[in-house]
Amino acid sequence: MREVAVIGIGMTKWGECWQKSLRDLFVEASLRAMDDAGLSQIESLYVGCMSGGLFNGQEHVGPLMADYLGAGPIPAVRVESACASGGVAFRQAYMEVASGMSDIVLAGGVEKMTDVDGSEATYALGTAADQEYESFHGITFPGLYALIAKVYMKKYGITNQDLASVAVKNHAHGVKNPNAQFQRAITVEEVLQSSMVADPLHLLDCSPITDGAAAVILCPMEKAKSLSKKKPVKILGSGHATDSIALHDRKQLEVFASATIAAKKAFSQAKIGIESVNLVEVHDCFSIAEICALESMGFFAPGQAGKAASQGLTALGGKLPVNVSGGLKSKGHPVGATGIAQIIELVEQLRGEAGQRQVANARIGLAQNMGGTAASSVVHILEAC
Numbered sequence: 001m002r003e004v005a006v007i008g009i010g011m012t013k014w015g016e017c018w019q020k021s022l023r024d025l026f027v028e029a030s031l032r033a034m035d036d037a038g039l040s041q042i043e044s045l046y047v048g049c050m051s052g053g054l055f056n057g058q059e060h061v062g063p064l065m066a067d068y069l070g071a072g073p074i075p076a077v078r079v080e081s082a083c084a085s086g087g088v089a090f091r092q093a094y095m096e097v098a099s100g101m102s103d104i105v106l107a108g109g110v111e112k113m114t115d116v117d118g119s120e121a122t123y124a125l126g127t128a129a130d131q132e133y134e135s136f137h138g139i140t141f142p143g144l145y146a147l148i149a150k151v152y153m154k155k156y157g158i159t160n161q162d163l164a165s166v167a168v169k170n171h172a173h174g175v176k177n178p179n180a181q182f183q184r185a186i187t188v189e190e191v192l193q194s195s196m197v198a199d200p201l202h203l204l205d206c207s208p209i210t211d212g213a214a215a216v217i218l219c220p221m222e223k224a225k226s227l228s229k230k231k232p233v234k235i236l237g238s239g240h241a242t243d244s245i246a247l248h249d250r251k252q253l254e255v256f257a258s259a260t261i262a263a264k265k266a267f268s269q270a271k272i273g274i275e276s277v278n279l280v281e282v283h284d285c286f287s288i289a290e291i292c293a294l295e296s297m298g299f300f301a302p303g304q305a306g307k308a309a310s311q312g313l314t315a316l317g318g319k320l321p322v323n324v325s326g327g328l329k330s331k332g333h334p335v336g337a338t339g340i341a342q343i344i345e346l347v348e349q350l351r352g353e354a355g356q357r358q359v360a361n362a363r364i365g366l367a368q369n370m371g372g373t374a375a376s377s378v379v380h381i382l383e384a385c
Contacts, residue, residue: 001098004235006382007228008037008217009344014332015181016114017211022049022056023068025213026110029337030069033106033215038229042217043102045069045076046093048086048109049336050371052078054124056112065108082128082371083285085109087339087378090216091238094380097218104227108215109337121209125335128372130246142206142286144247144373146198149288152254153200158291158306160200164191165310166287167204167329173316174326176356181210181332205287210332214340216347224385233347236272236364237381239265245375256296258377259368263297266379272364274298277381279349279359280320281342281367284327290314293368294322297379316357324349324357339369343380350384 010032012025020028026047034040047065052058059078066076079089086109093107113121126135129144149163168188174180186204194203217228224232241261247253267274280299284290294305299320308314314322325331325345328338346365348354363384370377 002100003221004094004097004218005221005224005232005385006216006235006343006347007219007224007230007232008033008039009347010036011179011214011341011344012212013179014210014212014334018114020211022052022058022110022112023064025112025211026065026108027069029110029213029215030106030108033217036230037217037227039104039217039227042071042074042104042106044074044096044105045071046089046105046107047076047078048089048339049078050080050082050085050111051124051127054120054127055116081376083283083335084339084369084371084376084378085336086214087342087367087369087380088240090340090343090380091240091378093218094235094238097220103219103223105218106215107218107340108213109340110213111334111336112211113209113334114211133246133248142198142201145286145288146201147247148253148292148373149200152288152292152306155254156303156306160192161188162307162310163200163205163287164188166284166290167191169309169315170284170323170327170329173324173357174330177326177331180326180330181208182330201286201288207285207328207333210334212332212334212337214337214344216340216343231351232385233350234383234385235380236383237266237268237270239263239269239379241265242376243374245372247373254292256292256370256374256377258374259293259296259370259379262377262379263368266381270381272381276364277366278362279324279365280322281325281345281365282322283338283368283370284323284329285333290322290327293370297368316359321359324354324359339367339378342367342369343382346382350382
């Protein structure tokens with residue numbers, strides 16, 4: 001397989017984008033990525049989009065986006081893996097370039113989630129759970145992650161304050177991200193005083209409903225420097241794995257086995273150890289998700305990530321900066337685009353272009369994107385060139 005680089009990145013401002021459609025958002029992010037790379041044409045297109053049908057009544061998303069981008073008749077396909085749709089779209093694009101099938105491939109993600117009311121959005125997101133054994137009986141994703149949090153808290157003795165510290169830390173990072181949905185700091189007290197959604201998860205422990213898009217351009221490493229006007233970033237490793245979709249089939253609720261396996265695959269391909277990673281973007285759809293993902297991938301021993309945020313270990317300037325973009329909690333979570341935005345954050349960091357949230361001496365970054373309660377997980381490792 002050929003070595004592959006990211007040579008262009010682009011995303012929209014995330015939030016409630018009432019004046020922009022699904023296609024508007026995707027085209028805006030894609031044109032920014034192409035401009036960043038200094039290219040006017042692409043050969044292939046992957047679109048991460050979890051639920052265009054339920055949110056917007058729009059299926060057959062691939063050719064729609066290729067058409068409105070003015071890129072037809074190139075091959076274009078929608079990729080669905082729940083909230084990991086963007087990360088899997090990136091992996092598909094990576095494999096196409098690595099195989100030699102194409103040289104210039106765009107991997108993007110988009111979701112327009114605010115055109116439906118809260119109950120419809122809850123239903124759409126709930127399709128990522130087991131419909132017969134979970135959703136049918138009334139549980140929602142906050143409820144599922146609350147079960148995970150309850151198990152973790154009982155097993156390792158962390159407090160609600162420790163959980164809240166994850167959200168506080170990510171909001172502190174999001175203040176420095178101009179594309180974030182919520183660019184404001186919060187306190188532990190504000191988290192604990194916010195509405196209880198599913199005990200022990202408060203409203204401010206939960207990622208929001210978001211509109212937004214993100215896109216990246218990939219090409220062979222051997223051509224990256226001649227094709228791009230920006231410093232390329234090399235893809236060192238890519239791993240993907242799945243787990244049972246329903247929690248009741250898991251051996252341990254607090255261990256995300258799909259993340260464990262995906263990370264092992266990515267590190268094996270990258271031929272580096274976990275100690276080489278300088279920053280991490282993980283899927284913090286809820287506060288507890290960040291904690292469990294970090295431990296599942298091996299960045300912390302079991303029970304140790306629970307207090308990492310409150311101890312300052314995962315903050316910008318800490319031992320292992322985590323979600324310096326603001327994460328899903330502050331940056332936002334347009335589910336199909338989240339995995340691509342994680343890659344964009346790594347690229348900006350490894351280029352040294354992250355501004356106030358720049359991680360010092362960043363050379364290697366890791367992104368972990370997952371769908372549902374980690375029924376699918378994809379991990380990528382990138383390196384500065």
